[in-house]
Amino acid sequence: MISARSLTKNFGSLCAVESLDLEVAAGEFFAFLGPNAAGKTTTIKMLSGLLRPTSGSVLIGGCDIQREPEKTKAQLAYVPDFPFLYDKLTAAEFMRFVGDIYSMERSAITTTTGELFEKFHLTEYRHELTENLSHGTRQRLVIASALLHAPRVFIIDEPMVGLDPVHARIVKEEFRERARAGMTIFLSTHQLSVAEEVADRIGIIHHGRLIALGTVAELRTQSRESGALERVFLSLIDQEEKHRDAVP
Numbered sequence: 001m002i003s004a005r006s007l008t009k010n011f012g013s014l015c016a017v018e019s020l021d022l023e024v025a026a027g028e029f030f031a032f033l034g035p036n037a038a039g040k041t042t043t044i045k046m047l048s049g050l051l052r053p054t055s056g057s058v059l060i061g062g063c064d065i066q067r068e069p070e071k072t073k074a075q076l077a078y079v080p081d082f083p084f085l086y087d088k089l090t091a092a093e094f095m096r097f098v099g100d101i102y103s104m105e106r107s108a109i110t111t112t113t114g115e116l117f118e119k120f121h122l123t124e125y126r127h128e129l130t131e132n133l134s135h136g137t138r139q140r141l142v143i144a145s146a147l148l149h150a151p152r153v154f155i156i157d158e159p160m161v162g163l164d165p166v167h168a169r170i171v172k173e174e175f176r177e178r179a180r181a182g183m184t185i186f187l188s189t190h191q192l193s194v195a196e197e198v199a200d201r202i203g204i205i206h207h208g209r210l211i212a213l214g215t216v217a218e219l220r221t222q223s224r225e226s227g228a229l230e231r232v233f234l235s236l237i238d239q240e241e242k243h244r245d246a247v248p
Contacts, residue, residue, distance in 0.1 A: 002022070002186060003060075004022040005057050005058075006057075007056035007058065016208050020043060020056070020210055025184070026184055028184055031202045032187065032202075033188070033189070033204045034206055035206060039206075039207070039209075044155055044186075046058055048155050052066065053066075060072045060153055061152055063075070075151060079156040083142040085141070090126065090127050090130070091122060091128055091141050094141065095148060096113075098146075099148055112150075113126075113148065116144040116147060117144065120143065120144050122140055122144060139162045143159065154175075154185050155186045156185070156186070158188065158190070159187060175187075195229060199216075201215055202216065204236055211237075223235040
C-alpha cells in the first residue's frame with residue numbers, strides 16, 4: 001500500500017534521507033522511529049506529497065504521488081506533529097470543511113461526524129470554536145477529521161501528544177480497529193512504549209538511513225538485546241554510531 005523506492009532527499013550538502021526502500025502492506029500498523037534529526041519528518045513529508053524527493057519515488061495504493069497527486073491524496077490522510085486548525089470555525093464546521101475538500105456528500109459528513117465525535121468524546125464540543133479547545137481536544141478533533149473520508153492510508157506524526165491516558169487508549173483502539181479493517185497506518189513517535197504496544201512492524205531511521213526493520217522480536221534478535229523496545233532501540237542506535245565511527 002505504501003512503497004518507497006530509493007527515496008532520497010538532499011538539502012544542499014545535507015542528505016536528510018538516503019536511498020530509502022520500504023514497503024508497508026495494506027492493513028499493516030507500521031511504526032517509524034528514530035532520534036531527533038534522523039530523517040523521520042522529511043520521510044513523512046515525502047510520503048504524504050508535501051515534499052518532492054531529490055530522487056526516488058513514492059507509491060500509495062499503486063499511484064505515484066508526484067505524477068498523480070490528486071488521485072493519490074484522495075486515498076490518504078496525514079496528521080503532522082503540529083496540526084493546523086482554523087480557530088474561528090467550530091468543531092462541527094471544521095469537519096464540514098474537511099468533508100467538502102474530499103467532495104463528500106453533506107449527509108455522509110453529518111453522519112460520520114456524529115459517529116467520530118461519539119467515539120472520540122467530542123460531541124459536547126461540536127459548537128465550540130476550535131481556538132477555545134484544549135490541546136488534547138484539538139488533537140482528537142484533528143484525528144477525527146483525518147478519518148472522516150475513510151482513508152486507505154493514514155500517516156500520523158506523534159498522535160498521542162497532549163492526550164490523557166483515557167483518550168490515548170481510545171485513539172489506539174480506534175487505530176487497531178481501522179488496521180484490522182484494512183487501513184494502513186504509518187505512525188511516527190518518540191513514545192517507544194506506544195510503538196511496542198501497537199505496531200505490527202517497526203522501522204528505525206538514523207542519519208537518514210533505515211538501519212533496522214522488523215517485528216519487535218526480530219529487532220531484539222538484530223540488536224542482541226532482550227527486554228523492552230527502548231533497550232533494543234538504544235542498542236541499535238549505538239551499533240550504528242560505532243559503525244559510522246569505524247568507517248574511514
